[in-house]
Amino acid sequence: MIKILKVAYKNLLRKKTRSGLTIIGIGLAAWVLVSLLGFNKGYESSLNRDIDNLGFQMIVTAKGCPYEAATLMLKGGTGLRYMPGSITEQIAKEPEVEAVTSMLMQAVFDPNKGESGGYSAYLGVDPATFPQMKSFLEFKQGAWFTDPDAMEAVLGYEAAELEQREVGDLLLIADKEVAVKVVGILKRTGTQDDGTIFLPLRSVQKIFGAKDELTGVGIKVKKEADMPQFEEKMYKLPDVQVVSLSQVKQTIMTLVSTAKVMVFSIALIAILISVVGVINTILMSVMERFQEIGILKSMGATAWDVFTLIWVETLILCISGGMIGATLALATAKLTEVLVRQLLPYAPSGGLVQIDLSLIALTLGVVILIGLLSGVYPSWKAGRVRPLDAIRSQVE
Amino acid sequence: MTANSQKVIEATHLVKIYRRGSEEIPAVNDISLSIQAGEFVSFVGPSGSGKTTLINILGCLDNPTSGKLVLAGRTVVENGAALSEAKLTKIRREIFGYIFQKFYLIPTLTVIENVMLPFTFYEKPGAKKEVERILNLMEIDHRKDHLPGQISGGEMQRVAIARALVNRPQIVLADEPTGNLDTRRSQEIGILLQQLNQQEGLTIILVTHNPALARMAHRTVELKDGKIYSPVYTQDGQA
């Protein structure tokens, strides 16, 4: 078999430009495929990491309560529903729970915000438990408040920048005419924490007259816990709803998958075009070598031998193209990432394009499959050539 | 010099008809002949006389419309029904070696690789030794690492002949082997074929327009309009 490989390889060298162009065609298709699969992988793992960085895997809120700042602002600051503080203790007792943290979201209408006023949201958090849950949050200036009753605030980076606040400055809570002192400014996280203003839970409860009320409980679940089963338990609590962040991830992935389908279609078209290119190249070379193939048959090559020879030529083209494409994809991974960030509305932080050996192996597998399939027709045609066809054309 | 009495090819009432539209053209029109092992036979005749068609049939490259062909005692064709392509391939491989006017060397393989080419498709013990022997015999072993583009026309034909001989055929079919060569080299090839016949005992069937070459054979068969016109007696006086 080794000898057939050599003959096949040398046959391809007879028309270097043609072989080269075909390989480039396959290489480009392979490049697109590898980059795409790499993006697919990278996006998902970055998203996972971002979700994990939210700190808690599950949030329990009062039924009908918009617990997110964005939602709150969308709803015009209304519609808040509350849970009693005791719910936190109740949840903490569950064996699956590793840690809990109580939260109270409140909003005020600030006439100074934006053009004709807007809503500002404040998140009351428990200084004893919240910082531990979100231990990866880093500070640009200052630190978390420690006194649960302090009139202090920690700002996400964007929130601070908007108000030009730094540690030591005062922050006015509109409509309540209360000024709190800024004690910490977080570094950028690339998540919604950047736009959040954090206050001690009890201070928010006091300022807004919502004693012992909560809008959310963040739950960190033990690693070995049975998530679905625990979710079921939480659903059974009265008047609450449970948001599992793994389900959020699903939703985001569904949104992204639509884009992925489109891009995969493009990759598929690229592959189809290169397949046509391969078939054309090999077919042309078979047509040109009709007489020669006839002579091979006269030497004792069977139809299968000829078929194998042509098939091997096809495979060589495809594998070469595949390797070039994979190498290109590796080399341009960073550039691809930059392009993708421009195009996507939401991109998680971290590496978006992850290309590893298994991915390259998979792409090469696909390319080999393409080679095998596209080589079938030309190889079959070559196998059918009769020795006489060669000789007859000689006479003519 | 003497052909032994064993018949290596026996053809009976061979007919080959080509259809061109509604017209039927008999390229071979009822030919019967036999060739002994070790014989050197040349076929001559004007263009369209059917000599190429005939040796294609004798060489198992084409099937006759009707007739019988027996090779080395084995019936290959009877009444237009031939053996399967696979079996024919085996016969071609084991019995025949073919030499054509165009050399059909693969330009990207060296001389020795071209000669070894038949063994790409089937294993044969002692193949390497045989290749070296043939290269030596054809006096081209000093060119074995050259590419076809780097050797002369005469040398290329020698390579083609070497390739045809490397699997030790019983019968060599040469269709206008000197068509692309000048007089001197044509003569060299003729002498070479004679040597192969005399020294190696190969049966040689030659088709040629070259009278000098034709005369080198034991016997010459003249064809005209698909029939044997006249057998020409040469050295051995056999028809």
Next chain:
Amino acid sequence: MLEIMIMKRLHFIFLVAGFFLIPVEQLFGAVGCDLNDPDRDVARLFPGSTGFKTEYVAIDQKGGPELLAQIEDRLGDTFKGLFETINVPYTLYEVFKGREKIGYIHGVNEKGQYGGIQVFLVLDLEGVIKSFYFQKLTSRYGKQLRDQKFGEQFVGLTLKDFYNYDVNSGKAIGPSGVENIKNPVPEAEPDFRAALRGTKKNLILVDEFILGNKYLAYHQSRGERNP
């Protein structure tokens, strides 16, 4: 049960939307100072205008640390804090009537007592203030400061007037039109001073980026007169 399912679905959507909506302002880069609604605001601030062109500049693009040093020298104060930095983008609006340029609008961020202040100036082609506008002001005394009467005090002033105003002490150090600008509410002194500092900074940046340093000579000659 169905209600819970629906609410859950809505919340997923909102949570997901949250990722898209926040941060509402720029995702990357320092925060700049744009008009909230340029089409509407330019027409309102510059009656008679028919169109405008927007240009974005930053000190690090236009001249780097040397330029920053020059600006700070003219301001009489350094750029401070996390958010007043060399790479802050400034939005300059060139206002047109037909094909003719008729003036400029420019805003800067300034740190107020309780929140950020955005000071916008409407200028004619010579860099004279035609109008003063707080696009953003978080203050207990917002009502008084935003009053028309307060803004009118700035009309007709130029950078020349502000050169003799010391932003650190809040006092004039020479004859200056700024002396005529009065603080309507004594308790709002920090925000009042911030407004003046913001105005001076605004005028300097316009001079550097658009007017070709028309007013630089005054500052340099001042240096000779007031060592």
